[in-house]
Amino acid sequence: MSRNPYEDLPPDRFWKHGVATASSSAPPNLYCAKWKIEKSDRIATAGSCFAQHISRHLKQGGFSLLDVEPPPIPLPVERHHAYGYSLYSARYGNIYTSRQLLQIAREAFEGFTPSEVAWTKRGAFYDCFRPGVEPVGLSSPLEVADHRRYHIERVRDLFLSMDIFIFTLGLTECWINSSGGEAYPTVPGSIAGTFDPDRYVFKNLTFGEIYKDILRFREIIDAARGGRPFRILLTVSPVPLTATASDQHVLQATIYSKSVLRAVAGQLQSEFDEIDYYPSYEIITHPWATRDFFESNKRTVSSQGVALAMKTFMDEHTTLRPSATLGAAPASALATRSGDVPEHSPREAGESDLKCEEYLLEQWAGETR
Amino acid sequence: MRRVPSGAVGRRNPLKEVLIAGNSQLGALRNAYLLDKDVVSARLDITFFATPGGSGPYMAVENGRLVASDRADPNRVFWSPAKASERPIDSYDAVVVSALGFIDGFTNDLPAAARVRLSTFKPLDRGTVPFVSEACFRELIRAALSIQPGFIFLRNLRQVYKGEVIVQPFPYHPSGVTRRTGWQIASRYDDSIGYYKFLSKIKDSYLSQTCNSLGATLLDYPYADLRSTMFTPEDLVDPTDFVHPNTEYGAAVLQQIAEVLATGEKGS
Numbered sequence: 352m353s354r355n356p357y358e359d360l361p362p363d364r365f366w367k368h369g370v371a372t373a374s375s376s377a378p379p380n381l382y383c384a385k386w387k388i389e390k391s392d393r394i395a396t397a398g399s400c401f402a403q404h405i406s407r408h409l410k411q412g413g414f415s416l417l418d419v420e421p422p423p424i425p426l427p428v429e430r431h432h433a434y435g436y437s438l439y440s441a442r443y444g445n446i447y448t449s450r451q452l453l454q455i456a457r458e459a460f461e462g463f464t465p466s467e468v469a470w471t472k473r474g475a476f477y478d479c480f481r482p483g484v485e486p487v488g489l490s491s492p493l494e495v496a497d498h499r500r501y502h503i504e505r506v507r508d509l510f511l512s513m514d515i516f517i518f519t520l521g522l523t524e525c526w527i528n529s530s531g532g533e534a535y536p537t538v539p540g541s542i543a544g545t546f547d548p549d550r551y552v553f554k555n556l557t558f559g560e561i562y563k564d565i566l567r568f569r570e571i572i573d574a575a576r577g578g579r580p581f582r583i584l585l586t587v588s589p590v591p592l593t594a595t596a597s598d599q600h601v602l603q604a605t606i607y608s609k610s611v612l613r614a615v616a617g618q619l620q621s622e623f624d625e626i627d628y629y630p631s632y633e634i635i636t637h638p639w640a641t642r643d644f645f646e647s648n649k650r651t652v653s654s655q656g657v658a659l660a661m662k663t664f665m666d667e668h669t670t671l672r673p674s675a676t677l678g679a680a681p682a683s684a685l686a687t688r689s690g691d692v693p694e695h696s697p698r699e700a701g702e703s704d705l706k707c708e709e710y711l712l713e714q715w716a717g718e719t720r
Numbered sequence: 721m722r723r724v725p726s727g728a729v730g731r732r733n734p735l736k737e738v739l740i741a742g743n744s745q746l747g748a749l750r751n752a753y754l755l756d757k758d759v760v761s762a763r764l765d766i767t768f769f770a771t772p773g774g775s776g777p778y779m780a781v782e783n784g785r786l787v788a789s790d791r792a793d794p795n796r797v798f799w800s801p802a803k804a805s806e807r808p809i810d811s812y813d814a815v816v817v818s819a820l821g822f823i824d825g826f827t828n829d830l831p832a833a834a835r836v837r838l839s840t841f842k843p844l845d846r847g848t849v850p851f852v853s854e855a856c857f858r859e860l861i862r863a864a865l866s867i868q869p870g871f872i873f874l875r876n877l878r879q880v881y882k883g884e885v886i887v888q889p890f891p892y893h894p895s896g897v898t899r900r901t902g903w904q905i906a907s908r909y910d911d912s913i914g915y916y917k918f919l920s921k922i923k924d925s926y927l928s929q930t931c932n933s934l935g936a937t938l939l940d941y942p943y944a945d946l947r948s949t950m951f952t953p954e955d956l957v958d959p960t961d962f963v964h965p966n967t968e969y970g971a972a973v974l975q976q977i978a979e980v981l982a983t984g985e986k987g988s
Contacts, residue, residue: 420850423832423835423836423850423852423856423860424831424832424835425832425860425863425864425867426856426859426860426863427859427863430859434852434853434856485853485855485856486855487853487855488853489839489853489854490840490854491840493839494839494840494853497839497851498839498851498853501850501851504848505850
């Protein structure tokens with residue numbers, strides 16, 4: 352009698368053993384990394400606000416997390432996030448979409464010049480591609496341009512020096528400039544800027560567009576590095592949309608958006624050896640979990656959820672648990688291009704201290720939804 | 721040019737026992753005190769305690785007495801009169817912390833300020849020094865000031881000493897600072913004056929808020945026009961080093977202290 356292809360599969364390939372009767376909240380063997388992240392690998396992080404958890408836990412776990420724009424000393428630790436420091440490997444704020452990621456690479460290596468850089472609010476000027484990194488803005492468009500030029504120089508160095516790029520895909524929906532095509536992290540008029548329907552248009556990125564954006568990003572970085580290899584670890588943020596500008600219910604829009612992002616990540620993971628996927632999205636959102644991993648607003652991931660997701664990640668890449676290495680990150684883990692290390696290790700912000708522009712959108716929208 | 725210090729005192733008050741603690745800037749006050757027996761000494765009996773260091777003084781109150789902290793060079797700790805070192809701090813009517821708020825040492829910058837650039841003042845260096853916003857810079861400098869030995873001492877003093885605490889702000893740079901070679905700020909900013917004034921405003925604001933929160937009396941700058949120009953006229957500065965104020969400036973500060981102790985006003 353011929354055996355069927357399922358007979359010799361391990362237990363985690365079956366729903367009954369992999370999920371239904373699994374004793375822990377994170378199904379066993381859910382994450383089997385294609386390649387291990389070594390402590391010596393120079394890691395760059397970017398993405399939507401959930402990616403901040405990854406940055407923090409990597410740092411705490413003693414991995415070599417790059418930070419090319421470290422906070423100036425002695426700016427108080429509790430003020431770092433307000434100015435966009437210590438969130439990611441550079442001060443780019445949240446990069447929610449693949450289009451934002453692609454355009455910063457183009458700006459760094461292809462001389463791409465955005466059609467506008469500064470947005471205004473109450474007489475102050477903000478970098479429209481990272482409006483959340485200056486809480487009260489800057490004094491002039493010229494100052495915004497100076498800051499951005501420096502930032503892009505640092506981003507260039509980051510992309511050239513990294514070994515692994517961890518990117519959390521957050522959204523498919525974005526607002527783009529109708530003439531230049533640039534994607535913004537926030538809708539104009541929320542943190543700064545003025546919404547003009549003739550100037551800014553809504554865009555819901557498709558599977559094909561996101562797929563191409565990421566491959567194009569990889570191509571640009573590859574070319575700049577002269578073929579020196581780097582790996583990409585993709586994740587999908589489990590955080591639902593705050594609001595949708597599509598004509599769908601926000602739940603439908605969220606599932607659609609996350610499904611597209613998840614599908615792109617899966618496609619890239621299956622096609623390229625150097626691209627892997629970490630299933631934080633599945634760990635947090637799968638409805639068969641023994642616990643609800645969202646706060647009462649059904650949007651913010653609970654600290655237990657974050658802890659579980661990050662434990663699963665860290666267990667795969669190290670024998671050390673995050674809790675065992677809390678605060679033990681060596682100063683060298685915060686390397687900069689010049690080799691400088693900060694004189695003090697920043698105390699990490701709590702789980703609730705994520706810098707999330709999307710949250711601001713909710714405040715802006717008030718009770719209308 | 722002789723200036724009339726604001727808040728000059730003419731009336732008689734009971735003799736007050738005052739301890740003035742500070743760094744090398746205190747020298748101007750002590751020289752003025754030794755020279756000016758008629759105007760101030762009749763109302764103030766002053767003890768001086770100094771340890772060099774712009775961001776100082778490196779001092780602490782231990783067991784009820786003022787001592788040099790571990791960071792002070794033990795060979796450069798000065799009491800005047802010498803026997804006062806054993807005197808309990810509670811025996812003074814007032815303690816004055818001299819020259820608080822170091823922000824620029826002419827040839828050596830405040831490190832926190834030197835490690836960043838402000839685009840608004842036309843920075844000259846084009847290297848990898850990061851830009852920060854003015855808002856961030858303010859927070860940065862305030863944080864740097866808060867951990868200076870002088871401010872640490874002030875907080876320590878306020879916790880253990882119940883008498884009057886008076887703070888003298890660090891003098892502004894001489895007005896001719898831009899003509900001198902070696903001013904670090906001028907090598908970093910095309911608009912060095914604008915930058916220095918911005919830095920000075922942060923210092924003044926931090927001093928004011930800190931003194932308010934600690935219940936200390938902050939003296940104004942001793943001449944009315946200084947706060948608007950934000951430079952000390954050169955005839956009030958020691959011509960030999962261009963860093964320390966001269967005896968005339970010191971006398972004006974002593975008059976302010978006497979005024980505060982006589983009337984409770986800041987002498988401005």
